[in-house]
Amino acid sequence: EGWAYLKHVRKAMECIKTVTDGKYEVSDEAYHTLKRIVKNCEKLIKAYEKKLEQREKEREKSLNR
Numbered sequence: 001e002g003w004a005y006l007k008h009v010r011k012a013m014e015c016i017k018t019v020t021d022g023k024y025e026v027s028d029e030a031y032h033t034l035k036r037i038v039k040n041c042e043k044l045i046k047a048y049e050k051k052l053e054q055r056e057k058e059r060e061k062s063l064n065r
Contacts, residue, residue: 012033
């Protein structure tokens with residue numbers, strides 16, 4: 001599973017390199033891989049922000065006691 005993820009990351013990096021080199025020719029597979037990685041990262045960021053917000057609320061609660 002970890003190797004498959006690294007393969008996807010590598011494909012996404014190739015996609016980014018292609019775009020930043022100015023060629024703008026990205027395969028469908030690379031595009032969809034990049035999109036999936038971005039979507040997963042967004043989920044992780046949202047989960048982290050939610051956890052951070054919860055910690056802040058708990059911290060405020062403990063200070064108000």
